[in-house]
Amino acid sequence: MCQDPTRRALILTVLATGACVASSRSSVAEEDLPGSNERPQKADVLVFSEGEHAGEVIKPQDLKVGGPPVRAWPKDPRTSVIRKGSRLNEVLVVKLDPAELDEETRSRAAGGVVAYSVICVHTGCPITAWVKAANSDKDVFKCVCHNSEYDPRQSAQVIFGPAPRRLPALPLEPDDGPLTVAATFVGKVGAQQAR
Amino acid sequence: MALKQWLLSGLLASTCLVSIAAAGPIENYSPVTAERLKNPEPGNWMHYRRTYDGQGYSPLDQINTSNVKNLTPVWTFSTGVIEGHEAPPIINNGVMFVATPSGQVIALNAKTGDEYWRYKRQLPEDLFQLHPTNRGVGLWQDKVYLATTDDHVVALEAKTGKVVWDTKVQDYKKGQYLTLMPLVVDGKVIVGGSGGELGVRGYVVAYDAETGKELWRTFTIPGTGEPGNETWSGDDWKTGGGSAWMTGNYDPDTKTVYWGTGNAAPWPGDTHSGDNLYTSSVLALDPDSGKMKTYFQYHQNDSWDWDEVDAPMLVDLQKDGRTIKSLIHPGRNAIFWVLERKPDSIKYVAGWPFVHTDVWKGIEPESGKPIVDPAHKPVIGKRVEFCPSLWGGKDWPSAAYSQKTGLVYVPANENFCGGFTGEKVPLVAGQLWLGTKPEDIGLTPRPGATHFGELQAWDPATGKKAWSHNFPKSQLFGSVTATAGDLIFVGGTNDRMFRAFHAKTGELLWEQKTNSGIMAMPIAYEVDGTQYIAVQSGWGVDAQRIQDGLVGKVPGLENNVPQGGVVWVFAVKK
Secondary structure, three states: OOOOHHHHHHHHHHHHOHHHHHHHHOOHHHHOOOOOOOOOOOOOEEEEOOOOOOOOEOOHHHOOEOOOOEEEEEEOOOOOOEOOOOHHHOEEEEEOOHHHOOHHHHHOOEOOEEEEEOEOOOOOOEOOEEEEOOOOOOEEEEEOOOOEEEEHHHOOEEEEOOOOOOOOEOOEOOOOOOOEEOOOOEOOOOOOOOO | OOHHHHHHHHHHHHHHHHHHHOOOOOOOOOOEOHHHHHOOOOOOEOOOOOOOOOOOEEOOOOOOOOOHHHEEEEEEEEOOOOOOOOOOOEEEOOEEEEEEOOOEEEEEEOOOOOEEEEEEOOOOOOOOOOOOOOOOOEEEEOEEEEEOOOOEEEEEEOOOOOEEEEEEOOOHHHOOEOOOOOEEEOOEEEEEOEOHHHOOEOEEEEEEOOOOOEEEEEEOOOOOOOOOHHHOOOOHHHHOEOOOOOOOEEEOOOOEEEEEEOOEOOOOHHHOOOOOOOOOEEEEEOOOOOOEEEEEEOOOOOOOOOOEOOOOEEEEEEEOOEEEEEEEEEOOOOEEEEEEEOOOOEEEEEEEEOOOOOOEEEEOOOOOOEEEOHHHOOEEOEEEEEOOOOOOOOOOOOOEEOOOOOOEEEEEEOOEEEEEEEOOOOOOOOOOOOOOOHHHOEEEEOOOOOOOEEEEEEEOOOOEEEEEEEEOOOOOOOOOEEEOOOEEEEOOOOOOEEEEEEOOOOOEEEEEEOOOOOOOOOEEEEEOOEEEEEEEEOOOHHHHHHHHHHOOOOOOOOOOOOOOOEEEEEEEOO
């Protein structure tokens, strides 16, 4: 089967850099640092969570328009603590054509760059795929556990699968500098709880 | 009214509402003894498959082929939970225990549907649930036992739902979780771990039913120095899969538990060379010590994700002029297995493909080893196609055996093939580790396929198919139950139907559309002289995955099956 190069790129990035994630996660002392478990906060910067640039601050020019997304941790610039103490803090960052974004999404973007929680709100799996949507030709986020799809151009609303609500967005400062968090997550991070 | 006083009133009212909503506690509860588990009353369903032998057969015959057309819902109960509801309602003398995804247990009056109590597991918010489901609760004395997806075993007081003990099994953050119904044998609560896609080492573990103390743990993949470890290369055994995530069956006469094990991990066989004992096998275990008595491996060096976790049925089979103490297992690997269970060995008796497969060239007659066609065995760096698909000829949903007809009823999937490209992938604890990209998994209908789901009836003594019922637009992904009324009950299709078939002829006798799709196991029970049929409707997990994989490939496929669990209870209209 011929593979979509952007999809392949994201997956390879995710898988090939898993060891980096693992090694960083093995550092218990680092995870215990004050603030590492706290959700992203205003003025945090975003750093790559995996790959050869893991830990480096992400700038808009590091990203290619149209994706694939990268996975990122928030980092407190004052203490240099990376908030990787909880998997609920990790985000997907993708650069899109600003003209494709709806008004709400554009208001949270840095240029065309948008950020969302990596945790699927259905059962808490990580979102790992950037693929053509089931019902259109657009590339979208996909949680391969149960096939939920989210469109990052429309506040990550659900366009396929069992997920009950959109992904929480992480608003970014609308400038060209390092990607900086403008506000806390919009919406509850993590899977829904039954009743 | 002062604000403070108003708030207090509100809180008190809430408390009262909770009390009013539940009819409990249960006043007259029948303690579950070893003898009752060994010989359950006909009207009860206290095991996963009603009896230790795993046959999924009820001796009740009040509902039968002549009156099933009058079967009608008598009560329903919404669980309030989404995703795949896979548990059979468990019945003990008029009390029904229902387990749901997200670790809930609901105790109901089996006659009226009134709620006694509900236990809600407070799952961690960072939990990664690949298979968000639960397959039921085990019973012993005055307690109810639940295995959870955050990897705990919990004992509840049967009358009230209060937690008696809560034992952590392993760490959910490392991909360990539990989805099965505990098997209870003589005061021991036995469970097996899930997580084969996450780089775990499978195991079966027993806890003291009174205290929750661990009694023994047997790994399904032998460690260094243990028999069978030589079938692994290097350290592959440490993360080799072999999950044990379905309930085992039990032979009280020989005190032997039979447990099915999962596939080797990751999927491509060339990432874990060797036969890979004891993956894709049935293990014979001593319930007192956990010691492995013997085993049979259904196929070696699994490369297709074909776990064999549905434990084989124990059947006294009349074949060739003698009674064979058999193990019967329609496998995910597409082979219908007939084995003989002996004290020190499990012998191959017969095997045949029950759906189309291009993977096997045959079976070695003495050893029972299937002979693989390497052209259809996935490897690293190359896309390989194979039939049936990775969901196999029959996945975890259970077959049933009727003691009246002598037939085995199989929820089969025919005409599905699939494939993937193997990739060498580093393991990250707690993350998917398949050996391929998950979105690269193919599901392809065979050219010219006229149907997919197929309810089959086989004579295990002769290997002849007695009848089959085909489903043109749907997979069949639900467990089967047989009754002495010569009825076969099954859901499993994406049209939300629950159906009854004539056990002897396969004639469709009755059907009822439900709220969602049915993956769970139907049961039969009796209260105050009335027979009921019960099942949970609630689509999700792999039934949903198959359906999503067929979008655009099967014209007219129903792809809009609503989720949400409901317990349905039926009786014959008088």
